[in-house]
Amino acid sequence: MRPIHRVLLALLVLAAGCSTTDRVGAGSWGEEAVAYFAAWTDAYSRNDTYSVLDFYTPDATIEDRTGVFRDARPSVRTVLRGNTATLTRELVGVFVGADEALALVLWPDFEPEHGMVHATMSAPYIATEIISQDVASLTRSLRVSPDVAAHYEAVVAGAADHWSGGAATGIYSADAEAIDALSGAVLDKAGTSATGVTWVPATLDNVGAAGEPALFLDPRVYGADPERAIGVFDVADADGCTFRMALRWEMADGLVQREYHYPEPESYRTCHATGRVDGWWTDLTPPGPRDQVETGVVATATGAEISIRNGTSELDELVRWGLRQYREAGLGEPRVDTVTFEPTRRCEGVAGRVIAAGGARDLVLCIDVGDLCPVSAPCDAVALRPRVGMLHELAHAWMLDEIDAATRRQVLDLSGRTQWVNDAIPWADRGVEYAAQVIAWGLADEPVSLVELDRPPCDEVTAAYRLLTGTDPRLGCPPG
Structure with missing residues (x-):
């Protein structure tokens, strides 16, 4: 040889x-x-x-x-x-x-x-x-x-x-x-x-x-x-x-x-004093927090741009899909300035959140591209859970502009809850989380089990969706 x-x-x-x-x-x-x-x-x-x-x-x-x-x-x-x-x-x-x-x-x-x-x-x-x-x-x-x-x-x-x-x-x-x-x-x-x-x-x-x-x-x-x-x-x-x-x-x-x-x-x-070649490290400093780096932008129907952080092409498309669900349902696109995916320290202890401060709105969804595929199944479509998560967080942004105190009171009475926002009580008992999950349920393009809300009756959820949006849910209740 x-x-x-x-x-x-x-x-x-x-x-x-x-x-x-x-x-x-x-x-x-x-x-x-x-x-x-x-x-x-x-x-x-x-x-x-x-x-x-x-x-x-x-x-x-x-x-x-x-x-x-x-x-x-x-x-x-x-x-x-x-x-x-x-x-x-x-x-x-x-x-x-x-x-x-x-x-x-x-x-x-x-x-x-x-x-x-x-x-x-x-x-x-x-x-x-x-x-x-x-x-x-x-x-x-x-x-x-x-x-x-x-x-x-x-x-x-x-x-x-x-x-x-x-x-x-x-x-x-x-x-x-x-x-x-x-x-x-x-x-x-x-x-x-x-x-x-x-x-x-x-x-x-x-x-x-x-x-x-x-x-x-x-x-x-x-x-x-x-x-x-x-x-x-x-x-x-x-x-x-x-x-x-x-x-x-x-x-x-x-x-x-x-x-x-x-x-x-x-x-x-x-x-070797001479002849050295520069490479990826030249003039490089260790990176700072990834959630401060814009990886792309998503355009809204009005021509505004949403800054994406920690995005990929697949995650960017999830944002577009979520906005489209609101638009096609006649609700109008929620106003969001940035969308941040994992990794971000703002995900500690939560699955997502909308942060409104100083006139800006940052939607945080605690997933990365690896969470988009169904577990133990071919990845030919985005799994239901991240799609519902996107609709849920967009609902928080949408409600900031669209839901008044009277509607909040009606939703609380209908659902048997007493407080709209209170971090000291369980997540499922907060009216705002109930409402966001109901909106996600109504906009989803396949059936969603509301197990996080202890599976409320479908007629109750339908009534809550109508109170919140003034429209009927996309799929509604199954026959019988």
Whole structure:
């Protein structure tokens, strides 16, 4: 089997030609990337779910061997919502590509276990994550067989030999490619052995792992060969300057097909004063609260614009659908200035709310794009629950302009309730929540069970809807 015939020439030439004086004061290249993932780690370690979610796009997904989602890519919010353990992690190192990063972390409250988080960036946010675990932990816990572990350890040893000028037969496929993750270039191997560069597989000694290899296997179906792995190496150039490089392998039939190279900024810039490439981190600061970022706008029938925060195309369409239900029922569109979806701290303890302050109205609906699909069913339409939630919150905004004190009194008398608004009493006993749910029931395009209101009689709900809107409900009561 032929070894790779392409190589990371640019990095190796720099390593060979960089003098000691060039390395002094080499600048701050990549510091923003390290600071970004340090802040990301801190958010996890504070077990602050909302601060963690500030780092992710609204539709960000995660692939993780360790959790209950082994065969899927759930949203990050879904994973965090289902997590019952500590989120604490420590940042050990960061390796960068043009639009991605590898973050080496330690989970101190577990075995301990080390992980490599492969993050695809949509700066300033993380769009996808794949979490790999160190091979020693996987082997000890019987999640990887000794044969699979030995195979990948041989890949690490072979790659180190190859990049140090050896043959490394039996590791790479005949047409394997090595790719610079910073530039995307496929680079030529010519002259590698003349550079005097030596690659040595790194270990996890620096975090107390007793010489275990810095080798990480990507998540796959339980017990299967992942055919994706990441190794970390200490690279010494001809002048004796050592920096760290991570290699990410994509495999097939046990052989490397593609190999991506990621430098560690902190050590790499000490050896390379010039020739560095900018990437997603350039001039970047860690993101602030996501619910302050406008992701889009939705136009109303009157030409006004509603600012959407934490939106996606699917969530934006849910807003349009809700407005259309009111318009087609002859009620007119509720006045709303902004619509905010999860993550937002304003969702703590509630499913949604309308905040009217200073003349502005912000509708908060505590769902994300992962909540739109029915559970255990094909996702060919938005589930009923988020549609009712949208109609319910829009009803709160609509009632601020359309419902007077006399109507409120009539609805309270009809429903047997005594107070319109009082946070000290149960949700279902508040007249305003009863009214909003009745309006949502009347506007929905499929039957809605009012279980939250203890299933009031349909004739009562119909009468309440007529009191509130002056019209008949879309579906009405079933026959009989």
